Amino acid sequence: MKKLDIFKKLRTSGLRPTKQRVEIAKFLFDREKTFHFTVESLEKHLTKKTNFKFALATIYNTVHAFKKAGHLNAVDVRGKKTYFDTNITNHHHFYDDETSELIDIDASEVVIQKIPRAPNGKKIKNIEVFINLKN
Amino acid sequence: MKKLDIFKKLRTSGLRPTKQRVEIAKFLFDREKTFHFTVESLEKHLTKKTNFKFALATIYNTVHAFKKAGHLNAVDVRGKKTYFDTNITNHHHFYDDETSELIDIDASEVVIQKIPRAPNGKKIKNIEVFINLKN
DNA sequence: TTTCTAGTTTATAATAATTCTAAAGTAAAA
């Protein structure tokens, strides 16, 4: 991902390109593979990788702005912390309860043959499959 | 569900049949349809239905003992509160984000034709399908 | 029965994740 794309992500999220935000955006979007994270784990990565200070509130605000703009997704996994996902395509997950680790499954790798129709007055927004793992 | 079954649920959870626990067990297990709840919503139902007082800690403790014994399941849905489910069979859910409402889908109503195999050294524990709804 | 004991309930404190606040700092318009 090019530098310009980072700035585009910020702009389309309604965020000025401040020092902290640019670092957060670079860390999240300048990568090949999906990154699943919590605000806490992101903070640790950021302070390790850069020499800046990041207030938790800044990370929360920035991550939420990205999510609102559709540049990040939230994933529901057991536990108290909120997980975010840089993969914003429709996809599924392996989930390892013991390590709290998520692994992406491309939508094409899951084929569903039959589902019930939505309750009256409701429509299907999307389908999420979780394959829970054990050892 | 008969009164004796309530006591069995308590016994198999390692819980003495106290006034509060019997009321909680009756409320949760003496019903036809699945009940999805949070500790907070359960507390409201209990105080409305009975004339007893239920400390939140008692409800948390009792619900967790039932879960540990396999009489309740936890469901992962967006939001900060933990949801529990009286349906302990393998099944799936419709989920309405706007109302935070869960609706059961029997396992037989979902047929999956293809899934990837588990990562090396891991096995599949179970598969959960969430069908997210919109209006 | 009454007594005893381990287990239970409860109010309240502690903790953990997240959100709020308001003062000090900064990007970008004027």
Next chain:
DNA sequence: TTTTACTTTAGAATTATTATAAACTAGAAA
């Protein structure tokens, strides 16, 4: 360069949950 609106930050507030410890009670023992 000055001004202005937006941003960062430390710390306070909030929310869900868990821990604590004193008062209470179910069931065993006497």
